[in-house]
Amino acid sequence: MKRTFLVLLLVSCAHTEPAPTPVPAPAAEPVAAAKPAEAPKPPPPTPAEVLLTTCRSELGKAKQNLDALVAATGERTVDNTLVPLNGIYVTVSGQVNRAGLFAEVHPDTKIQEAARTCEQECSSFVSELLLNRALFDALSAVKLDAADADTSRFVTQSLRDFRRAGVDKDEPTRKRLIAIDEELTRLGQEFSKNIASDVRTVKVTAAELAGLPQDFIDAHKPDAEGKISLTTNYPDYGPVMTYGENNATRKALYTQFRSRGDANNEKLLAQVLVLRAERARLLGFTDWADYITGDKMIRTGKNASDFIDRVSKLARKRADKDYAELLKELKTVDKTAKEVADFQKAFLDNRVKVKQYSVDSKEVRAYFPFRQTLAGLLDITGAVYDIQYVPVKDASVWHPSVVVYDVARGTEKLGRIYLDLHPRENKYKHAAQFSLREGTLDQLPEGVLVCNFASGDELMEHGDVVTMFHEFGHLMHHVLGGKHRWIRQSGVATEHDFVEAPSQMFEEWAWNHETLSRFAKNVKGEVIPKTLVEKMRRADKFGVGLQVLQQMFYASVSLRFHQADPSKLDQLALVKELQARLTPFKYVEGTHMHTSFGHLIGYSAVYYTYMWSLVIAKDMLSAFEGKSLMDTKITYSYRDKVLAPGGTKDAADLVKDFLGRPYDFKAYEKYLSQ
Ligand SMILES: [Zn+2]
Numbered sequence: 001m002k003r004t005f006l007v008l009l010l011v012s013c014a015h016t017e018p019a020p021t022p023v024p025a026p027a028a029e030p031v032a033a034a035k036p037a038e039a040p041k042p043p044p045p046t047p048a049e050v051l052l053t054t055c056r057s058e059l060g061k062a063k064q065n066l067d068a069l070v071a072a073t074g075e076r077t078v079d080n081t082l083v084p085l086n087g088i089y090v091t092v093s094g095q096v097n098r099a100g101l102f103a104e105v106h107p108d109t110k111i112q113e114a115a116r117t118c119e120q121e122c123s124s125f126v127s128e129l130l131l132n133r134a135l136f137d138a139l140s141a142v143k144l145d146a147a148d149a150d151t152s153r154f155v156t157q158s159l160r161d162f163r164r165a166g167v168d169k170d171e172p173t174r175k176r177l178i179a180i181d182e183e184l185t186r187l188g189q190e191f192s193k194n195i196a197s198d199v200r201t202v203k204v205t206a207a208e209l210a211g212l213p214q215d216f217i218d219a220h221k222p223d224a225e226g227k228i229s230l231t232t233n234y235p236d237y238g239p240v241m242t243y244g245e246n247n248a249t250r251k252a253l254y255t256q257f258r259s260r261g262d263a264n265n266e267k268l269l270a271q272v273l274v275l276r277a278e279r280a281r282l283l284g285f286t287d288w289a290d291y292i293t294g295d296k297m298i299r300t301g302k303n304a305s306d307f308i309d310r311v312s313k314l315a316r317k318r319a320d321k322d323y324a325e326l327l328k329e330l331k332t333v334d335k336t337a338k339e340v341a342d343f344q345k346a347f348l349d350n351r352v353k354v355k356q357y358s359v360d361s362k363e364v365r366a367y368f369p370f371r372q373t374l375a376g377l378l379d380i381t382g383a384v385y386d387i388q389y390v391p392v393k394d395a396s397v398w399h400p401s402v403v404v405y406d407v408a409r410g411t412e413k414l415g416r417i418y419l420d421l422h423p424r425e426n427k428y429k430h431a432a433q434f435s436l437r438e439g440t441l442d443q444l445p446e447g448v449l450v451c452n453f454a455s456g457d458e459l460m461e462h463g464d465v466v467t468m469f470h471e472f473g474h475l476m477h478h479v480l481g482g483k484h485r486w487i488r489q490s491g492v493a494t495e496h497d498f499v500e501a502p503s504q505m506f507e508e509w510a511w512n513h514e515t516l517s518r519f520a521k522n523v524k525g526e527v528i529p530k531t532l533v534e535k536m537r538r539a540d541k542f543g544v545g546l547q548v549l550q551q552m553f554y555a556s557v558s559l560r561f562h563q564a565d566p567s568k569l570d571q572l573a574l575v576k577e578l579q580a581r582l583t584p585f586k587y588v589e590g591t592h593m594h595t596s597f598g599h600l601i602g603y604s605a606v607y608y609t610y611m612w613s614l615v616i617a618k619d620m621l622s623a624f625e626g627k628s629l630m631d632t633k634i635t636y637s638y639r640d641k642v643l644a645p646g647g648t649k650d651a652a653d654l655v656k657d658f659l660g661r662p663y664d665f666k667a668y669e670k671y672l673s674q
Pocket of ligand 1 (some may be wrong): 470
């Protein structure tokens, strides 16, 4: 599963999305100056205390600047209102970004905790700011007659942010909205923490690892009792589900994987849903789904529901064929099989691919040692966007494995990226791009990739290679779109349901022989054969119908949880109902997929955005039809018309500028039908 943290401080205030700033230097040891002997000093503050003190002092500055902004008298102008407001946003986003990152990745759990506190305090600050009536009035009064388009848009969108927060409601309602936001942030953090900390283990014998690749077996030695531990972390889970021949092992690990968070998260989620529904009602919406889609390309919950239906219908025929194929394959192992279980899907899918499409994932892995793959990715993005990566050795990082580059074009520095790509204890378990700093005219954008890949010369699954390209698509959007006067328009500041389009489009560069041949080589230095890539593509298309239905199942859970009356919602019953309606795979007893479905916090009702973005990604890709993906005439145009403008235009207009026509469903329909 792919995940990105869109960190738009101000688009919707009831989420915990982060994005960070440079690491504050840890508390330096006091320099022993030549001073007379004094009373013993208190011990120096811990790094966690420094983080919190810095966070609070920056928030204090922002508060002072806000008071001064509101207190100003006379005519409201760009200089006395918009510029200081932008400055406040810069200050707060710096803190919330860093805190959001550290809460998920910092190896020091005390810092994680301090970061969560900082995040909560930033969130409260923003909630209050968006409900500040005097600020809203000041902003409304700014004379825009001579303003440029970006400035007018900044004001229009900011006013909308304020209205969506409830600024025009009465005082008791505004107070209640603030309390709801604070509680939602806390509950959301708790929910995510429960998933990250709930790593489960299944013990198996060496024989029960039958089918797994040798490098996996070598890395999983038996303990004194001859038992091998498999964890629910992705580097174990993925290979076991794909290659493990033992049905019981797969079922056991699947059941554990889909039970993560089940001790407390259903209860937490129920509280979240009640508060979101109340918030939506207070703001005049029927439910949270209608509220949260209001500032997206899709506009309403009903449209989202129609979209899910439309896509499910489009995929059904293909999915039925896929399922029949899996069942046929299962019968070669178990003659009496009547149906395919969810935990057999990936395994059978791989077997069909190996047999019918002659693609063995083990063979493919050989071309993707981690280090070489990363170098290839940097080379490709360097070429298509005309940028260079300059290693930064002295950057302050939160873990020694984090690699840092400055992104430059010639002598011009464009931003900085941090790559935190390998699993470790207490670290975020998925793949995501975080912003560390939003770019403006005065500060360069900084972005972070947080993933859980193999390292060094270890081999990567091609799926992980695709994820790496995907996340890099976000990172490039963040960096290349990060030079705007108003931070509200920086980077991925477009509608949230467009955010995945650039990253999904960039996945194509991990599927194309011309681009892959630049780096995908085995230990003998042989380039990945073109025939293999073509087979991989054909194999990849196999199962796409089922994958789309699976995605629509997730999208439905996300949407319907937020359309239901929370007092009557039976979470597990709804999950079972939707799984039965949308996918051919039966619910597996004992599992609670929703208690580890982290997107219910970050994305709430709008998980559909992945598929919506894919529709647009496929459409944008059509610009390359019959051309090379390395054709810089097209990639530069894409960079300049879609990525660089950030949020200065509506996403639909960015796409139109690039394609020369409005976006449509045709390319997506073709992709599903072929
Ligand atoms: Zn993404």
